[in-house]
Amino acid sequence: MRILLVDxxxxxxxxxxxxxxxxxxxxxxxxGDGQDALSKAPAFRPELMLVDWNMxxxxxxxxxxxxxxxxxxxxxxxxxxxxxxxxxxEAIKAGVNNYVVKPFTPDLLSQRITETLAKCQQPxxx
Amino acid sequence: xxxxxxxxxxxSIQNVFSTMMQLEVQTLAPFLRQDNNPDLDVSGVIGMSGxxxxxxxxxxxxxxxxNLVALFSGQKADMGSPEFADAIGExxxxxxxxxxxxxxxxxxxxxxxxxxxGRNHRIAQQSDVPCIVIPCSTNCGAVHILIAIKSVxxxxxxxxxxxxxxxx
Numbered sequence: 001m002r003i004l005l006v007d008x009x010x011x012x013x014x015x016x017x018x019x020x021x022x023x024x025x026x027x028x029x030x031x032g033d034g035q036d037a038l039s040k041a042p043a044f045r046p047e048l049m050l051v052d053w054n055m056x057x058x059x060x061x062x063x064x065x066x067x068x069x070x071x072x073x074x075x076x077x078x079x080x081x082x083x084x085x086x087x088x089x090e091a092i093k094a095g096v097n098n099y100v101v102k103p104f105t106p107d108l109l110s111q112r113i114t115e116t117l118a119k120c121q122q123p124x125x126x
Numbered sequence: 127x128x129x130x131x132x133x134x135x136x137x138s139i140q141n142v143f144s145t146m147m148q149l150e151v152q153t154l155a156p157f158l159r160q161d162n163n164p165d166l167d168v169s170g171v172i173g174m175s176g177x178x179x180x181x182x183x184x185x186x187x188x189x190x191x192x193n194l195v196a197l198f199s200g201q202k203a204d205m206g207s208p209e210f211a212d213a214i215g216e217x218x219x220x221x222x223x224x225x226x227x228x229x230x231x232x233x234x235x236x237x238x239x240x241x242x243x244g245r246n247h248r249i250a251q252q253s254d255v256p257c258i259v260i261p262c263s264t265n266c267g268a269v270h271i272l273i274a275i276k277s278v279x280x281x282x283x284x285x286x287x288x289x290x291x292x293x294x
Contacts, residue, residue: 008238009212009215009216009219011198011199011212011213012216014199015199015200054219081222081223081224081227082227083223083227084226084227086233101227102219102223102224103145103146103220103224104145105145
């Protein structure tokens with residue numbers, strides 16, 4: 001499975017990479033901000049994205065809105081320090097499928113990835 | 127001093143250090159920063175804007191910072207390296223982000239972090255507003271939280287200052 005990590009912190013991307021490796025995912029591409037992600041995502045065709053909110057150049061919310069304008073289905077998990085309820089609602093409205101607040105344990109991130117993929121792979125019901 | 131702005135930072139640093147590094151943080155009595163209080167060797171700075179403005183700084187002695195970076199990122203990093211600054215920046219980002227989520231009826235945004243490295247550097251601040259220092263103790267060494275924020279409407283102000291320059 002192709003997974004795109006979008007976070008301006010290399011440390012955070014490494015932590016996420018380690019969690020994904022434990023789940024058996026190794027086909028991973030990294031982007032340092034929303035703009036970088038927008039330039040890499042079309043060719044990489046990610047099947048899951050983990051996206052930070054606060055980043056330089058282009059923040060995660062702007063990136064999600066831009067990506068959703070061209071792709072409605074890629075599962076997106078926002079992984080961010082933005083914990084206020086209003087922020088979570090804003091992200092869901094923009095097209096985020098799930099939400100993880102930093103700090104997180106590896107178990108929590110792993111659980112959210114698994115449940116997001118399961119939910120997004122279910123056939124749509126009428 | 128309004129504890130409504132102090133307690134969130136204590137709760138947040140304890141949560142971040144415990145969740146990401148299984149590290150207990152004990153806080154000592156906060157004090158008002160004086161002009162002659164030196165800063166430490168490494169500082170992560172984050173700005174706040176919106177209903178609450180100012181800045182939050184996590185300052186460390188070199189040894190503490192090196193221990194924390196190794197624990198957080200899983201590998202040692204030289205103090206001057208990008209990896210080192212990145213890890214310190216992410217720690218202060220999580221502490222500030224977690225604290226602002228606990229502010230009641232206050233909406234604010236945080237900046238991307240800046241990291242200052244240099245022995246006994248000093249972060250210059252506005253002189254008309256106080257800065258509260260919360261000394262913390264961990265198994266990795268000492269950490270200081272410098273809180274210099276204020277409400278834009280003047281309510282519930284415990285401290286307020288914005289770093290305007292940094293020098294090593």
